[in-house]
Amino acid sequence: MKRFAAAFLVLSWVIMGFSFTLLVPMAWDWFGEGGRNVRAWAWCFAFTLSTGAWLWCRTRHSAREPTVRDGFLLVNLVWTVLPAYAALPLLFVVPGIGWTDAYFEAMSGLTATGATTLAGLDLLAPSVNIWRCFLQLIGGLGIMLLAVAILPFLGLGGTQLYKAETPGPMKDTRLTPRVAETARGLWVVYFTLSGACLVAYRIGGMSWADAFMHMCTTVGLGGLSSHDQSFGYWASPQLEWTAVLFMALAGINFTRYFMLWRHRSLAPLSRDAEVRAYASVLLAAVAVVTVMLLAERVYGDFPTAVRQAAFQVVSVATTTGFATTDYLLWPSFVPVLLLFLGCFVSCAGSTGGGIKLVRMLVLIKLARRELVRIIHPRVVHPVTLDGAAVPRDVIGAVMAFMLIYGGVTVGLTMVLLASGMDVVTAFTAVIGCVNNIGPGMGQVGPAGNFGALTDFQIWVCSLAMLLGRLELLSVLVLLTPQFWRR
Numbered sequence: 276m277k278r279f280a281a282a283f284l285v286l287s288w289v290i291m292g293f294s295f296t297l298l299v300p301m302a303w304d305w306f307g308e309g310g311r312n313v314r315a316w317a318w319c320f321a322f323t324l325s326t327g328a329w330l331w332c333r334t335r336h337s338a339r340e341p342t343v344r345d346g347f348l349l350v351n352l353v354w355t356v357l358p359a360y361a362a363l364p365l366l367f368v369v370p371g372i373g374w375t376d377a378y379f380e381a382m383s384g385l386t387a388t389g390a391t392t393l394a395g396l397d398l399l400a401p402s403v404n405i406w407r408c409f410l411q412l413i414g415g416l417g418i419m420l421l422a423v424a425i426l427p428f429l430g431l432g433g434t435q436l437y438k439a440e441t442p443g444p445m446k447d448t449r450l451t452p453r454v455a456e457t458a459r460g461l462w463v464v465y466f467t468l469s470g471a472c473l474v475a476y477r478i479g480g481m482s483w484a485d486a487f488m489h490m491c492t493t494v495g496l497g498g499l500s501s502h503d504q505s506f507g508y509w510a511s512p513q514l515e516w517t518a519v520l521f522m523a524l525a526g527i528n529f530t531r532y533f534m535l536w537r538h539r540s541l542a543p544l545s546r547d548a549e550v551r552a553y554a555s556v557l558l559a560a561v562a563v564v565t566v567m568l569l570a571e572r573v574y575g576d577f578p579t580a581v582r583q584a585a586f587q588v589v590s591v592a593t594t595t596g597f598a599t600t601d602y603l604l605w606p607s608f609v610p611v612l613l614l615f616l617g618c619f620v621s622c623a624g625s626t627g628g629g630i631k632l633v634r635m636l637v638l639i640k641l642a643r644r645e646l647v648r649i650i651h652p653r654v655v656h657p658v659t660l661d662g663a664a665v666p667r668d669v670i671g672a673v674m675a676f677m678l679i680y681g682g683v684t685v686g687l688t689m690v691l692l693a694s695g696m697d698v699v700t701a702f703t704a705v706i707g708c709v710n711n712i713g714p715g716m717g718q719v720g721p722a723g724n725f726g727a728l729t730d731f732q733i734w735v736c737s738l739a740m741l742l743g744r745l746e747l748l749s750v751l752v753l754l755t756p757q758f759w760r761r
Contacts, residue, residue, distance in 0.1 A: 280337030290327030384410030389498030389713030415495025498596025528624035596713030628711025
């Protein structure tokens with residue numbers, strides 16, 4: 276422990292900081308539910324704070340700049356330990372829930388996946404739904420990014436943590452000269468968008484409680500809801516179009532919004548190749564699904580067809596996971612297309628999961644270059660994005676990521692198949708969890724949930740969510756012998 280004492284020191288601060296998030300559902304229980312479960316929330320708050328303080332006492336003399344190894348170990352510890360603390364109140368407040376389901380629910384919340392094992396959401400204590408959804412707001416941009424923002428005030432740097440946590444291949448790109456300023460800038464953008472979403476939902480007809488919960492899960496691109504019918508509960512075109520807008524906005528790289536505000540210009544968005552591709556793919560997918568719904572007479576009028584198509588496409592493609600209907604009943608091409616889109620459409624630097632569109636752009640341009648080289652072996656044809664050549668080490672990292680992504684997806688699918696799960700449910704459950712989409716197909720489709728899975732299968736899916744949230748390499752690097760060598 277002495278070797279990684281600096282990582283455990285920062286972990287102690289993260290745990291103590293996380294304990295105060297439990298005051299949100301506790302306050303709701305006290306003022307909104309008459310204090311029915313306030314003791315459970317208070318006990319969990321005290322336990323989390325005291326264990327964080329105990330760890331700080333053990334490591335308080337180990338303050339130093341975290342190394343690369345400290346950063347990766349710390350990120351993994353945060354995303355495995357905090358779900359355990361987040362699961363504790365669920366054990367006390369949700370009737371009949373076990374530790375496996377509680378940890379899965381907490382992991383789903385913090386990784387902004389949106390998968391759930393719970394049914395009867397409308398009957399749960401409102402403080403529980405507040406907590407489930409609030410976890411997605413916390414986890415959407417990353418708890419470690421918040422830690423990076425406050426580390427300078429603790430006398431520690433955060434460069435290595437920022438690199439370990441930031442999604443996408445371009446991890447060294449900064450908005451400001453200091454990493455902490457970058458992190459704080461991203462949080463300002465994040466909460467500004469969240470506030471706008473909250474007000475829009477309230478104007479659209481939601482109660483303040485529902486508006487807050489669905490703001491958390493929309494901007495966090497998590498997709499958990501306080502209703503079993505998800506957005507179908509309201510049957511409101513206005514709310515659905517509002518959700519489409521904010522899900523689409525949250526799927527864009529948040530650094531672009533920061534640059535947009537700094538330069539007072541739309542150029543950072545319009546000139547970004549990833550953003551242009553993102554908008555093009557979403558619009559094309561909505562058009563294709565709309566045409567198919569009309570051709571197959573799923574809906575008889577164009578406004579309904581385009582609204583339903585836009586909602587499901589944007590929801591799954593951005594890895595949110597909301598639903599207004601059971602799209603598995605649509606022509607089979609559509610749900611498969613939606614899952615395919617969920618694997619790669621979200622932009623790097625957004626709250627979405629998956630491969631990230633920038634990696635797909637690099638791969639497509641790399642494939643195009645190789646085709647050109649077949650005809651012209653001596654031609655110089657670098658891979659470029661936004662007019663700049665992509666460094667070789669970035670291309671190598673993208674190739675390694677895709678290889679590991681494919682291997683993990685196949686490996687976890689085989690594990691679920693060996694446990695007795697059918698092939699459709701197994702494959703789409705892994706796709707839904709690794710890409711942090713939430714729903715899949717079969718038993719885990721939008722009209723079902725993960726509650727029918729065995730404990731072993733649920734733990735496999737929990738691991739898949741962790742791998743997806745930390746983009747595989749940040750987790751698997753801990754399994755290499757080189758990481759543990761001095």
